[in-house]
Amino acid sequence: MxxxxxxxxxxxxxxxxxxxxxxxxxxxxxxxxxxxxxxxxxxxxxxxxxxxxxxxxxxxxxxxxxxxxxxxxxxxxxxxxxxxxxINQSHQIKIDKPYEKLVSLAKYPVRTGFTFRQSTILDNPFEFSNSHLFFNDGQPDIRLTQMQNLSRWYSASMKRKYNLKRLTGYNLEGSEYFREQLSNYLNFSRGLHISKKNLLITRSVEMSLYVISQILLSKGDQVLVGDLSMFSANMVFQKMGARVRTMPVDESGIDVDYIRTHFNPGEVRMVYVSPQHHYPTTVTLSAQKRIALLELAREYGFVIVEDDYDYDFQYEQMAVMPLASGDINGMVVYIGAFGKSLAPAFRRGFVVAPDNLIMEMRKYLGIIDRQGDVIMEQALGEMIEEGEIHRHLKKSLKIYRERRDLFCEILETRFKEVVEFQKPSGGLALWTTWDRRLSLFQLANSCQKEDLFIPKNLLFQNNVLSAMRLGFGHLNESEMDKSLEILHKGIIKMG
Structure with missing residues (x-):
C-alpha cells in the first residue's frame, strides 16, 4: 500500500x-x-x-x-x-568548550634564546584599521557569495565515504577529479588546450610564484616587471636573490620594445606580466604587444610568467585570450586563482605549464604542502561540473558592472577638477591620477578621521606620479556614495 x-x-x-x-x-x-x-x-x-x-x-x-x-x-x-x-536546516548543535576557562600558569617566552636570519624583503606591506568604510586594491564582495550553498557543497564532499578514504593517504597531485574539471574550465573560458597533466594546484598565487621561483630562478638572474607592478611577486623574486628590473608601462601595457633595446639574448631570465588587467594600472596588453612578447621570448630565451589577475571579471563581450593560449614554444608559465569571486577560503591557486615543468614543481610542492585539501578540491570540482561557478560568476558580474559604472559616474561628477581615469574593461578597481598639488597621504589621514580607511599600498605619489588604485567591488551603492563623499570633503578641507 x-x-x-x-x-x-x-x-x-x-x-x-x-x-x-x-x-x-x-x-x-x-x-x-x-x-x-x-x-x-x-x-x-x-x-x-x-x-x-x-x-x-x-x-x-x-x-x-x-x-x-x-x-x-x-x-x-x-x-x-x-x-x-x-530535518531543519537551521538546527544548531551545542558544543561543549572544555578549554574555555583554561588559565595559563606561566608566560611564554617573548624572544628566542638563539639568533636567526630576519628578512626585510618579506615585511608585511598591508595595513589594517577598524574603520567601517575602506578602499582596497580590488577585492570582491564576499556578501555576494552564497555561503550556505558553499558550505553545503563542502560538507557533502567531506561526508562522502570515497573522499574520506583519500584523506588517509598522500597524493602530491591533489584531487585528480578537480584537476580534470579545472582543465576543462580553463580550456573553455581561456582558450587553452591543456589536460590535467598540465596543472599544479596550490593554496594561492603567492605559493605558485614561490614554487616557480625555486625551480626557474637562481641568484643574480634578471627578472623584468612593469614599472608599477605586483609587489607580492616582486617580494618572491627578490627573496630568491633575483635582480628585479622595471620596464615602462603605457596605455597598451608593458613596453616590449624596451627589452630588445636594453638587453641582449640570454641576459633576461624571466618576464612577469599581468596582461589582462595590469596591476595596478588596469590597462590591457595590446594584441600587437602580445605577439611581440611571445616572439621575443622564443628569440631571447626568457620565461614569461603570466598572471591572469582579475581575468574572471571582464565586462566586455569579447574577452582577450591569455598569452598562454597562443604559446606554441613552451615559453609561458600561466598562473592564477580559481574561485576569486568566492570567499577567500574557497579559492585555489593554479599553475599551467608543460608536463616536464609541472612534474618538477610537484616535487617542491610535496615539501611545503604534501596533502593539499582534497575535500575542498572535490567540492570545487563538483561546482564546476554542475555549473554552480558559472551561475555565480554570471550573477556577480552583473552587479560588479553596475558598481563600476556608478563609481565612475560619481567620480566624473564630484571629482572632475582633480582626478583623471579611464573606465576599465574589467577588474574590480580603478586607476586614478590626481592633481599633483594634493598630498594623497595627508588626504588618507584626513579620511581616516572620518571613518574611511585608505591604506598606503593604494597610494602612488612621487616626483612624477600622483595616483590611487581604488577598489569598488566590495562596496554597495550606499557604502560607495558615503566613501566618496568623505573623500570629497577631505579634498575640500585641504583647499
Missing amino acids: SSPVLDLLSNLVLIDRSSVQPIYLQVCQQIINAVQRGYLLVGTKLPGTRALSEVLHVHRKTVIAVYDELEAQGWVEVRPNKGTFV
Missing part, C-alpha cells in the same frame, strides 16, 4: 536518462527542491529505499546513494530502526 509521501515523490521526481548528470544526483536535487518549496515538511519520513526504487524504476543502490547524499548535505537525518526524516 503506497503512502502519501511515496505518491508525491512519484509525481515530483522526473528522471532524464539521457542526461550526463548521474541519476542519483537528479533525484537528490529534486527532493531538495521539494523541501525548499514546502512539499516535504520538516519531520516528514521518507519512503524506504526498496519502495522508492520500485516507484522510480531505479536500482535500490541508487536510492541509497540519494539518501546518503541528502544526509551529507544536511537535508535529512537517518535514525536507526526508525527511518530517514527531513
Whole structure:
C-alpha cells in the first residue's frame, strides 16, 4: 500500500536518462527542491529505499546513494530502526568548550634564546584599521557569495565515504577529479588546450610564484616587471636573490620594445606580466604587444610568467585570450586563482605549464604542502561540473558592472577638477591620477578621521606620479556614495 509521501515523490521526481548528470544526483536535487518549496515538511519520513526504487524504476543502490547524499548535505537525518526524516536546516548543535576557562600558569617566552636570519624583503606591506568604510586594491564582495550553498557543497564532499578514504593517504597531485574539471574550465573560458597533466594546484598565487621561483630562478638572474607592478611577486623574486628590473608601462601595457633595446639574448631570465588587467594600472596588453612578447621570448630565451589577475571579471563581450593560449614554444608559465569571486577560503591557486615543468614543481610542492585539501578540491570540482561557478560568476558580474559604472559616474561628477581615469574593461578597481598639488597621504589621514580607511599600498605619489588604485567591488551603492563623499570633503578641507 503506497503512502502519501511515496505518491508525491512519484509525481515530483522526473528522471532524464539521457542526461550526463548521474541519476542519483537528479533525484537528490529534486527532493531538495521539494523541501525548499514546502512539499516535504520538516519531520516528514521518507519512503524506504526498496519502495522508492520500485516507484522510480531505479536500482535500490541508487536510492541509497540519494539518501546518503541528502544526509551529507544536511537535508535529512537517518535514525536507526526508525527511518530517514527531513530535518531543519537551521538546527544548531551545542558544543561543549572544555578549554574555555583554561588559565595559563606561566608566560611564554617573548624572544628566542638563539639568533636567526630576519628578512626585510618579506615585511608585511598591508595595513589594517577598524574603520567601517575602506578602499582596497580590488577585492570582491564576499556578501555576494552564497555561503550556505558553499558550505553545503563542502560538507557533502567531506561526508562522502570515497573522499574520506583519500584523506588517509598522500597524493602530491591533489584531487585528480578537480584537476580534470579545472582543465576543462580553463580550456573553455581561456582558450587553452591543456589536460590535467598540465596543472599544479596550490593554496594561492603567492605559493605558485614561490614554487616557480625555486625551480626557474637562481641568484643574480634578471627578472623584468612593469614599472608599477605586483609587489607580492616582486617580494618572491627578490627573496630568491633575483635582480628585479622595471620596464615602462603605457596605455597598451608593458613596453616590449624596451627589452630588445636594453638587453641582449640570454641576459633576461624571466618576464612577469599581468596582461589582462595590469596591476595596478588596469590597462590591457595590446594584441600587437602580445605577439611581440611571445616572439621575443622564443628569440631571447626568457620565461614569461603570466598572471591572469582579475581575468574572471571582464565586462566586455569579447574577452582577450591569455598569452598562454597562443604559446606554441613552451615559453609561458600561466598562473592564477580559481574561485576569486568566492570567499577567500574557497579559492585555489593554479599553475599551467608543460608536463616536464609541472612534474618538477610537484616535487617542491610535496615539501611545503604534501596533502593539499582534497575535500575542498572535490567540492570545487563538483561546482564546476554542475555549473554552480558559472551561475555565480554570471550573477556577480552583473552587479560588479553596475558598481563600476556608478563609481565612475560619481567620480566624473564630484571629482572632475582633480582626478583623471579611464573606465576599465574589467577588474574590480580603478586607476586614478590626481592633481599633483594634493598630498594623497595627508588626504588618507584626513579620511581616516572620518571613518574611511585608505591604506598606503593604494597610494602612488612621487616626483612624477600622483595616483590611487581604488577598489569598488566590495562596496554597495550606499557604502560607495558615503566613501566618496568623505573623500570629497577631505579634498575640500585641504583647499
